Amino acid sequence: LKATDGRLKLLALLEKAKTPLSIKEIWQGLGRHVDLATIYRNLEILKSAGLVRQVEFQHDKAYFELIDNHDHHHIVCQNCGRIEDFVGCSFDDVVDQALRKSKWFRSISEHQFELFGLCNNCAKI
């Protein structure tokens, strides 16, 4: 795993963003000269290196964010796409309970918890 210029810029961009970015946003943020294939490949690499996480929203596109160690998740506006973080998903309790009842699983390695609604702006309309 090599710290190439492109990868560092990608990480810097995600760091600055604070919220998950779509591929297109990343591409624009990098100035549009970086090839999309490169962006996809680097995100894949950064994912398996444990630096970046892919976030699943209700869209058809992929979103990515830096991994920090707070277990944070997102509230997403179903109209404008605004993203806000939230913490406190009481993950451990839920997992304990889920595993106790589970027939097929003995451990959990990842989870996703996302909330959706209308942000104050969009709710007015």
Added chain:
Amino acid sequence: LKATDGRLKLLALLEKAKTPLSIKEIWQGLGRHVDLATIYRNLEILKSAGLVRQVEFQHDKAYFELIDNHDHHHIVCQNCGRIEDFVGCSFDDVVDQALRKSKWFRSISEHQFELFGLCNNCAKI
């Protein structure tokens, strides 16, 4: 909104399945003569009718399931894709807390909470 034969069969299929199905699974389950475009269109309609929910996993494909009123979620095997339900995501507490801290959101209309890991089969390998 009309209860056409195709839509009823689609609902019956989802009902029988118990777990979320991908488009391809639905297509196969219907016997492969129904056009994919029709399936996509009908799922969209059933979604806005509030009968079907689209579930977001870590894949690139769309998964769909019937909406029942239990607030249930899924544990997904990252290797073989096996899906098991779980309940008890303590949704209300989390939402209350999240909204209390939120700057942009006043209410939540949907949420997704999915767990990922290796099922007992795949963990052995």
Added chain:
DNA sequence: ATCAGTGCAAATTGTTTGCAATACC
């Protein structure tokens, strides 16, 4: 006759891959 629902083919979009050109040790 009208209008929603369908199939078929084509278009669009998001993503992946092969390969040659390049940059880095």
Added chain:
DNA sequence: GGTATTGCAAACAATTTGCACTGAT
């Protein structure tokens, strides 16, 4: 020189759209 990284173009896959056709009311 050898290996990893990138750009470019082509391939792929999932999804959407246009349009003509069918089928029910």
